[in-house]
Structures are given as C-alpha cells and as structure tokens.
Amino acid sequence: MNFQRHRTSLLAVAGTALALSLTACQSDDASGEPAPAATSSATGKAADGGQAGTSGPTDTADPAHAEASKGSTDSGGSGGSAGSTGEQATAATRVCTARDVAVTAATQGGAPYTHLVLTAKNTSGRSCRLAGAPHIQFLESHKQDVPAVAKSKPATPVVLAAGAPAYALVKLSDGGVDEDNEPVSAFSLVLEGDSAVIAVRAPGSGVAVDPAKALTGYWTPELRNGADDF
Template sequence: MRTFRIRTTVLAATTAALALALTACGGADGAGTKDEGAAASVSKVTPGADSGTTGSGTSGGSGTSGSSGTSGSSGTSGGAGTSGGDASASATSAAQTGAKKKNDGKTPACTVDDVKISAVKQDGVPTTHITLTATNVSGRSCTLLQYPLIAFGDIQTAKDVPSVAKSKPATTVVLSAGAPAYAAVRINEGGVDEENRAVSSFHVNLFAADGPAEGSEVVGAPAGGIAVDDAVAKTGYWTYELRNGADEF
C-alpha cells in the first residue's frame, strides 16, 4: 500500500509538471503571436513617418532630413533677402547724399540747361527764406559751381543777390544724373515793410569755370508769391544737403 501511494504521488506530480510545461509552451506561442502582430503594426506606421505623416515618430532620418531641407531653404532665402536689403540701402544712401563724386576737374560745369531749379518757402511766418533746389536733368554728371546767381527783377538791370561766405561747402558739388543740390535764400527780414515788393517769378543763373555762365532760368515763386527786400536779400552756396541752422543769415 505504501509503495503504491508513493508511485501514485510521483505519477500525479509528473502529470502536473507536464501540464504546466504544456501551458507554458502555449503561453509562449501566444506571446510570440502578439509580438509578431506588434512588429507588423510598427512596420505599417514607419512608412508613414518616412513620408512626413508622423515625422516625430521617426527619431532618425526623417526628422533630420526635414530639418535640413527647411534650414537649407530658409538659408538661401535669407541670404537673398539680406543681399537685396543691402543693395536697396546702398541705392537709397546714394540718392540722399546727392550721389557725391570726387571732383577730378574733368566733370563739366552745370549749365542752366542741365538743371531744373525750383523754389519752396521755408518754415516760419512770415516767410523770410526760401529754398532753391537744382536737380540734374542732363543725363550725365556735372559740377554745380559756387552759388545761384539770382536776380529778383529785370534781368538786364537787377543786381545779383550777394552770397554768404560761411555757407560755402568744403568740397565742390558734383551731381550725378538725377541728383539734387540746395541753396537757402533770404528774401526779407520779416514783417510789413514798405521796401518789400511782391515777386511771382525771378531769374537764376549759374557759374561757369571762368565766371557767370550765359543765359538764365526763370523760376516760379512758391504759391502765393514772395515779398522781397532787395536791400537784405542774400543767398547761400549750393550744398548736397540743406544744412538747417548752418546757413542762418
């Protein structure tokens, strides 16, 4: 009896161990199937990541490639923008400074046919000064010598308005095509004066290399006309920029 019970117990234990082993094998097979399913699932998502649909899902090539492409594009675009900005800034600067050129003595003097002259009132009431603007319309460079020769009366009898020496620039004004130069002109001392006379237009001539040039240009006075006192009228020299405060006279 005792021996039978021991054999039975051993047989039962062996059977139980075999059942557990079979169960474990079945579990391993199930887990393998699930893992294969997961792997298949990942392989389906990965192409999507490579095509850009889920770029963040790919830690390597797709993300890096996308970043590189964007960086290259923006770099090229930025470079072009900077270059265009520099070119634009250079063109604007040249225009504002009157496209200054070194005077080599070979640039001919501007004639009245080379420049278009206009006049505007300077700020302040009453009007005591006007500003003359001479714009080079010749299509080539020319030298604007000294100051405007202004006659506020008959061209044959009126005396030229005297210049103010302290307004003379350090260098000669050389204008490229389309560039302007300026001159401030005092026309009266302000207030009502019996010596003032109404002027609706006046004559402006220019200097040649050896003195006053031939001919003159008729310049219209600013809207409403101007009141001129010949006894106090003075003109500044031509300059690239109207120097506010520097030409006070």
C-alpha cells in the same frame, strides 16, 4: 662503378639544370616578369599622379591666378571708384549749365515767409559740377545779383550725379511789416560758369522781397544747420 658514374652524371645534369634555372630567374628579375607589375604600378601612379599633377598645379596656379585676378579687380575697382567719386573726377567733371538742371523754389518755414529753398535737380542724364552760388535777380528795378553768404560755401565743389539734387537757401526779407517789400511772382537765376538765364517761378501766389535784405547761400548737397542760418 657504372652506378657511381651514372649518379655523378645525374648530379651533373641536375646541377646544370639548377644553374640554368637560376640564370633564367636572374634574367627574369632583370628584365622579365616583374616588369609588367612595375609598369602597372607606374601606370597607376602616373594616372594618380596625373590627377594630382593636374589638380596640384591647378590648386597652386588657380589660387595664384585668382589672387592676381582679385588684386587686379580690387585695384581696378578701387581705381574706378576713385575715378568716379574722387577729386580727379570732381576736377574733370563739366560745369552744370541751364540745360542740365531744373530749378524750383519752395518757401521755408511758416508765415511770414522770409526764406526760400532752391532745388537744382540734374536732369541731363550725366554728372555735372554745380559751382558757386546762384546768381539771382528778383526785380527789374534791381539789376544787382543777390549777395552770397560766404559761410555757406562747401569745402569742395558739388558734383551732381544724374537725377541728384543740390540746394541753396535764399533770404527774402526780415519779415517786418515796415520793410520795403515788393511782390515777386518769378525771378531770374544764372548758374556759375553759364550765361543762360533760368526763369524760376515763386511758390504759391508769390513772395515779398526786400532787395536790401536779400541774401543767398551757395549750392550744397543738403541744407546744413548753422552754415545756412542767415
């Protein structure tokens, strides 16, 4: 009887201890031991996630930013390019004056020398627009400007960048011995839109000019075959 009671007491104590142990385990599961492991895992993910979060948004934001920057640059570049060489720049560019260019003359072809090539080089250090045809007077006895040939007129105004040249072909005579040619060692030239007179030295020892046959082409970026045949 005492043994049975003692055994029952032991079982009761053991049951109580087991219940306490289970309660403690449940308490640990709820708020105890696993928490550090979960915290460590979360910290690890937070660190990884921080890098991913940093690189992720950076990867997402940077391309967008780069694309936006590229678009802005491309747009600006295109605008700059259009502003520098397009029609707006041509319309806004100031007209070249005698101070902006240096004009030289050279014979074209061989003897008899019937044509000159005029070169106007922009020496101003900034762009200017070379309009129209050169206004040329070869002789003091002939005050009229040499007539300009319409077919040599370029479609758009010639804009000279700093250091760039433009050309005009000038007919002196037909090359005939029976023409009324007169020797010319220098002549006057005025640019369209300017009033200053430029003195141009004739090449070599001078040229022979027939005032009745003289013609001039318009200023062009280059001498064009066909359009300048006169």
